[in-house]
Amino acid sequence: MKLAGLAGAGMLAGALILAACGKKGPESNDILIGEFGALTGSIASFGQSTHKGVALAVEEVNAGGGVLGRKIRLITEDDQGKPEEALTAVTKLISKDRVSALIGEFASSNSLAAAPFAQQSRIPMVSHGSTNPKVTQIGDYIFRVCFIDPFQGEVMAKFARNTLKLDRVAILRDIKSDYSVGLADYFTKSFTALGGTVVADESYSAGDKDFNAQLTALKGKTPAAIFVPGYYTEVGLIARQARKLGVHAILLGGDGWDSDKLWEIGGEALNGSYFSNHYSVDNPSPVIQGFVEQFKARYDGEKPDALAALGYDAAKVLIDAIRRAGSDDPKAIRDSLATTQGFAGITGIISLNENRDAVKSAVVLEVKDGKFVYKETVDP
Amino acid sequence: MTAFLQQLLNGLSLGSIYALVALGYTMVYGVLRLINFAHGDVYMLGAFAGYYASKLLHGRLNGGLPEAAVILVVSMIACALVGMLIERLAYRPVRRASRLTLLIVAIGVSLLIENLAQIFFGADPKFFPQILPERMFEWRGVLFTNQQILVLATAVLLMAALTLFIRRTRTGKAMRAVAHNPDAARLMGINVNSIISLTFALGSALAAAGGILVSLNQPSIDPLMGLMTGIKAFVAAVLGGIGSIPGAVLGGLILGLAETFVAGYGSSTYRDAIAFFILIIILLCKPEGLLGKGQVEKV
Numbered sequence: 001m002k003l004a005g006l007a008g009a010g011m012l013a014g015a016l017i018l019a020a021c022g023k024k025g026p027e028s029n030d031i032l033i034g035e036f037g038a039l040t041g042s043i044a045s046f047g048q049s050t051h052k053g054v055a056l057a058v059e060e061v062n063a064g065g066g067v068l069g070r071k072i073r074l075i076t077e078d079d080q081g082k083p084e085e086a087l088t089a090v091t092k093l094i095s096k097d098r099v100s101a102l103i104g105e106f107a108s109s110n111s112l113a114a115a116p117f118a119q120q121s122r123i124p125m126v127s128h129g130s131t132n133p134k135v136t137q138i139g140d141y142i143f144r145v146c147f148i149d150p151f152q153g154e155v156m157a158k159f160a161r162n163t164l165k166l167d168r169v170a171i172l173r174d175i176k177s178d179y180s181v182g183l184a185d186y187f188t189k190s191f192t193a194l195g196g197t198v199v200a201d202e203s204y205s206a207g208d209k210d211f212n213a214q215l216t217a218l219k220g221k222t223p224a225a226i227f228v229p230g231y232y233t234e235v236g237l238i239a240r241q242a243r244k245l246g247v248h249a250i251l252l253g254g255d256g257w258d259s260d261k262l263w264e265i266g267g268e269a270l271n272g273s274y275f276s277n278h279y280s281v282d283n284p285s286p287v288i289q290g291f292v293e294q295f296k297a298r299y300d301g302e303k304p305d306a307l308a309a310l311g312y313d314a315a316k317v318l319i320d321a322i323r324r325a326g327s328d329d330p331k332a333i334r335d336s337l338a339t340t341q342g343f344a345g346i347t348g349i350i351s352l353n354e355n356r357d358a359v360k361s362a363v364v365l366e367v368k369d370g371k372f373v374y375k376e377t378v379d380p
Numbered sequence: 381m382t383a384f385l386q387q388l389l390n391g392l393s394l395g396s397i398y399a400l401v402a403l404g405y406t407m408v409y410g411v412l413r414l415i416n417f418a419h420g421d422v423y424m425l426g427a428f429a430g431y432y433a434s435k436l437l438h439g440r441l442n443g444g445l446p447e448a449a450v451i452l453v454v455s456m457i458a459c460a461l462v463g464m465l466i467e468r469l470a471y472r473p474v475r476r477a478s479r480l481t482l483l484i485v486a487i488g489v490s491l492l493i494e495n496l497a498q499i500f501f502g503a504d505p506k507f508f509p510q511i512l513p514e515r516m517f518e519w520r521g522v523l524f525t526n527q528q529i530l531v532l533a534t535a536v537l538l539m540a541a542l543t544l545f546i547r548r549t550r551t552g553k554a555m556r557a558v559a560h561n562p563d564a565a566r567l568m569g570i571n572v573n574s575i576i577s578l579t580f581a582l583g584s585a586l587a588a589a590g591g592i593l594v595s596l597n598q599p600s601i602d603p604l605m606g607l608m609t610g611i612k613a614f615v616a617a618v619l620g621g622i623g624s625i626p627g628a629v630l631g632g633l634i635l636g637l638a639e640t641f642v643a644g645y646g647s648s649t650y651r652d653a654i655a656f657f658i659l660i661i662i663l664l665c666k667p668e669g670l671l672g673k674g675q676v677e678k679v
Contacts, residue, residue, distance in 0.1 A: 040498065040502065040503035040504065041503050041504070042503075042504070042505055042602060044502075044503060044504035045504060080503065175649050202643075202648045203648045203649045204648065205652075207604075207608060209594075209598040209600065209605075210390075210394050210598065212390035212393070212394070212640070213387060213390050213391070213394075213639070213640040213641075213642075213643035213644040213648070213651075214643055214644070214648050216383060216386045216387050216390055216644055217383075217387075217643070217644045217645070217648075219383070219386075220383045233505045233600055236600065237598060237599075237600055240599075241598075244514075244516065244523065244525060245386070245523055246523050261504070261505065261507075264507045265505070265507050265599065265600050
């Protein structure tokens with residue numbers, strides 16, 4: 001009896017799946033753009049922010065009549081911040097929803113997992129925040145609107161060496177993340193070229209909660225600063241445990257720190273730390289303040305972080321390319337994306353170079369009582 | 381020398397977390413011969429129960445030790461109930477089936493709890509409130525906090541209490557009888573179902589205590605936090621000799637120390653790899669675990 005019931009349920013489920021597969025895409029005249037990001041998971045605050053930025057840009061364009069006389073429809077998939085889920089999400093967006101272009105991901109490891117399928121299917125993909133150089137090397141359909149890690153590593157190395165005048169710096173990297181490993185390598189290269197010494201190079205894995213062993217080992221080398229190019233969840237715990245162990249070195253990091261959760265988890269232990277980022281919400285430029293106001297009005301007074309700004313820029317660059325291409329054919333969109341020059345975005349003037357990377361400036365922010373205070377701008 | 385002592389302390393503090401969780405594994409195994417894979421998830425539920433309890437209580441108690449104690453008790457009771465519920469709904473119906481069936485049910489329960497937790501709690505990490513004010517101590521350059529001491533002391537204390545409970549009380553005797561032979565125990569007038577229920581309640585309450593104590597130390601909790609801790613605690617229990625209570629604590633401490641010393645003096649990149657390599661060597665030499673007897677000891 002039980003078995004028969006199970007078999008019946010199985011057949012019903014199978015029929016439902018078949019029915020779902022047989023369904024054709026929407027008949028409407030909308031231009032379909034797929035977005036994939038970490039709406040849940042350990043880096044969910046990134047996915048939530050970028051999604052808000054992307055959605056705001058799409059709503060804005062649609063309110064102004066759309067592009068090429070057609071509305072844009074955004075289809076968003078959650079990849080939980082996991083590389084394997086990112087590939088699943090992109091496979092669904094391309095094979096089932098038949099989108100014309102893709103926006104995503106923020107984390108480099110996730111973009112690297114998904115990009116080969118986009119490239120193979122000849123669907124252009126614009127990453128808002130993946131800074132690892134390997135991402136756009138996957139192929140000529142992969143673009144990004146942010147700077148890359150060699151530049152970001154150089155920015156923090158210069159800042160540590162020239163502005164803070166530090167000699168001895170240690171590194172604590174996340175070996176599971178392509179982003180963190182790349183950034184640590186580029187930082188080391190630039191910092192030693194500038195005459196500084198990297199006194200220790202330790203590592204951890206994303207998801208770890210105990211960093212005491214590594215921090216105690218670092219403490220013995222007495223670095224003046226520790227470069228931690230990881231994501232905010234671990235960085236918050238690292239800061240806390242470092243202070244408990246009596247490690248008072250300045251903490252330095254990259255754009256993976258940019259989240260309100262950073263302060264929530266790390267608290268006062270983070271005061272006086274610095275990280276590089278794509279833009280500062282405090283920048284007085286009217287373009288940026290206009291965007292900040294618009295964003296706050298749409299999302300109940302929430303301030304846009306750099307990820308929201310990058311998401312907005314990625315969507316705007318893509319929509320601009322569709323407009324210039326005069327069609328939603330993926331190949332035409334790709335060709336017009338490749339010729340993006342001098343696009344005035346929120347995170348700077350975006351010109352894509354021959355490697356399909358954006359060339360633009362970075363800012364250094366200081367963590368101060370829960371706020372990220374603008375420190376300096378570094379040009380490429 | 382200072383660095384060595386500090387690493388020793390780091391290792392003990394990490395190991396006592398594994399020990400706390402390993403106690404629950406070993407208890408359930410001792411009675412039911414079941415690897416309760418959902419144990420790590422009960423540990424996670426304990427942390428979340430504490431998180432929501434402290435949100436509810438916020439401002440009603442003065443904080444400090446009394447509030448921490450109330451939160452600990454609430455979360456232990458909540459998890460004891462969850463543990464009994466899991467046993468009643470998932471394990472009891474298949475208790476007479478093959479061991480493989482039980483094992484697969486256990487994995488299923490674990491996945492179910494993890495995914496339900498992601499839906500209900502949200503998958504992003506949450507900050508666990510600092511209900512117990514932290515105090516730092518220094519001894520010859522070695523730094524430690526009251527919370528680290530608390531975790532270690534609790535693990536050792538619970539181990540002692542559990543051993544006493546099982547060796548000296550009538551209920552403990554009944555537990556040992558059920559572990560030895562459930563059918564003979566039933567003939568002797570022992571209510572086997574309620575003894576097994578009690579085992580799960582105790583084991584789950586221990587996991588909840590572990591979840592709260594760990595979250596005080598490392599205040600970031602998420603629905604998948606039980607996954608890695610669960611695996612490591614399971615390894616600790618096997619290393620110490622599964623079914624043996626002092627073995628679970630010893631195994632946990634050895635695993636914590638191995639990980640810490642590998643990261644501190646070897647390579648942090650290969651921390652888990654080298655630590656687990658050491659475990660494989662130990663198990664090759666002594667397959668029944670450090671304190672396990674050839675014929676696995678019953679609780």
